[in-house]
Amino acid sequence: MPPAPTAPRKRTRNARDEILDAAQRVAARDGGARLTLDAVAREIGMTKGGVLYNFPTKTGLLKGMLERMVETFGRIVEERVAASGPEVENPTLKAALEAYASLERLDPDLFTAILAAAVNDPDLLAPVRELKSRLQARVMAEAADPALAMIVMVAIDGLHFERMMRLPPQDAKLRAEIATRLVALVDAMEGAR
Amino acid sequence: MPPAPTAPRKRTRNARDEILDAAQRVAARDGGARLTLDAVAREIGMTKGGVLYNFPTKTGLLKGMLERMVETFGRIVEERVAASGPEVENPTLKAALEAYASLERLDPDLFTAILAAAVNDPDLLAPVRELKSRLQARVMAEAADPALAMIVMVAIDGLHFERMMRLPPQDAKLRAEIATRLVALVDAMEGAR
DNA sequence: GTATAAAAACTGACCAGTCGGTACATAAAA
DNA sequence: TTTTATGTACCGACTGGTCAGTTTTTATAC
Incomplete structure (x- = not known):
């Protein structure tokens, strides 16, 4: 050579x-x-x-990847919350909805790689659990209707998961409409309180 | 002979x-x-x-497992649809909500095993894609508000996914409340049409 | 500035375990 | 006897991880 x-x-x-x-x-x-x-x-x-x-170790590498992603996601949420004025209702939920949009730019295979690794090492997802727990607590505390707020959260999670797994609904237009309606749902929740 | x-x-x-x-x-x-x-x-x-x-091959085995699960799930949905009278609205969506409950009995590791295998072979999830596509089409066709119906679908998917990955919300009571509220959401959708 | 020692960063070869898959023998049915 | 079904033994590719040494950087002394 x-x-x-x-x-x-x-x-x-x-x-x-x-x-x-x-x-x-x-x-x-x-x-x-x-x-x-x-x-x-x-x-x-x-x-x-x-x-x-x-x-x-390889797990350490995966952990590093995931932690960086979680950190980025968390920071985006905090930025959005901070950007919204103090009079805004459900700030965390709204911020989370927006932050999820940023995940759409990442390749699905990125997540499947981590998911696959999580099979061997369930603790790998610990940072995700921690972040989701924090957000969940805040979202519910801020909401006039906590259960409905959680529906929005799990819905956006589901939408994201389906993208990761390339499961329906995959049509971009439909996905966008669902996301829009989720925001509308939050607004309706506020209006009805 | x-x-x-x-x-x-x-x-x-x-x-x-x-x-x-x-x-x-x-x-x-x-x-x-x-x-x-x-x-x-x-x-x-x-x-x-x-x-x-x-x-x-091992993929064949996984495929067999998944196909059996998908088939069971699909059959449950059809049974529920058939059990509900012809005057019931959103029959498929309601049936799907009920059928998902049956998945709660299965161990999360069962799904993670399949998920992990799907990383190597994305085609493995084809039966799931097919079933979800069928259900999605029917649910949307039956719904007065297709987008809202899809929100319910992705929400229940998200709830299920979170259980698989042992991500929040894990509290059984909260999860049950969310599921109940999803049903209420469907009813409200019908009432408002 | 230069020499030098020490620490840090990295290489390259190798090991060991796992696991899917193959080849062939063989036992029970049909 | 042929077909179906299973056991036994083995292969080979992959891959995470180890380790002894080599290069590069940094700190220190002159």
């Missing part, structure tokens, strides 16, 4: 984030099943050892 | 169903990750060879 010339070694910015980005790309491009340590390493011209140096 | 074509084509002892039962037990008891061909075979005192004779 040709002698690998001392490559213009990329400045070691943040190996952790680079690896997480690479893992995300691999999962989205090749599917969750092919998200192996070798594949991730190859994606950024590193070796498996290098990846494992940054993440002690 | 030509093989006398005896009428009953059923296998003498339905090994297929026994294997499917065993696979279901293994998945529920040991988790999706440990649902291996050997484990299934061991469960009924058979060997991997025997299992592979009945199901050409």
Whole structure:
């Protein structure tokens, strides 16, 4: 093989984030099943050892991916809540509805990869559980009709899940209409109180 | 001597169903990750060879499990629809709401096992897609407010998904209340037309 | 500035376990 | 005897993880 010339070694910015980005790309491009340590390493011209140096185990890598996603999602929600004035009703629920839209940009295979890993290690979803618990508590506390608010929450979850699994309804127009109607449902909830 | 074509084509002892039962037990008891061909075979005192004779591949086995579940679910829905009189509105949606309750009895690990397998083979979920498509079309056709009917559908899906993944809301009482309110939502939809 | 030591980051080869699948023998039915 | 059904043994590909060493970076001394 040709002698690998001392490559213009990329400045070691943040190996952790680079690896997480690479893992995300691999999962989205090749599917969750092919998200192996070798594949991730190859994606950024590193070796498996290098990846494992940054993440002690593959589960750790998945955990890192998920935590970053959860953190991003949570931050978006908080930003939206903060952006809405103090007079707005159901701020968390509305913010969550908006934040979910941002998930639509992510590739479904990204989630299936994590889901698959969660089968081996149920604790992997702990950050998600924690975030959802927090949001749920706030949404219910803010709502005049907590049960109805929860219906909206589980509905948007269902919509998201169906996208992940590529299950119906997949028609973009119908999905958009459902999302719109969910917002309307929240508004109606407020009007009727 | 030509093989006398005896009428009953059923296998003498339905090994297929026994294997499917065993696979279901293994998945529920040991988790999706440990649902291996050997484990299934061991469960009924058979060997991997025997299992592979009945199901050409592991994917085939999973497919068999899923098809049986889908079929059961679909049958329950049809029974409920048939049981409701012709004057009942939204019969399919109501029947689906009831049928989902029957899924609560199944172990979450059963679904995660299938979900995990679906990562490797997305086509595995084809029967589910097909069933959901059929139901969706009927539900929307029957509904005075199709979008609202779909909200109910995706909400119940979300509730089910959250149970599978052991995500909030897990509190049985809250879940029951949400389910009840979903039924109320359907009734309200009819009242307002 | 340069030399040097130490720590950090990473490589490459290898190991070990798992698991789906195959090949063939074989026992019971038909 | 042929077909159906199952046991036994094994293969081989994959993949996560280990480890000893090598390169790169950083800190420190001169």
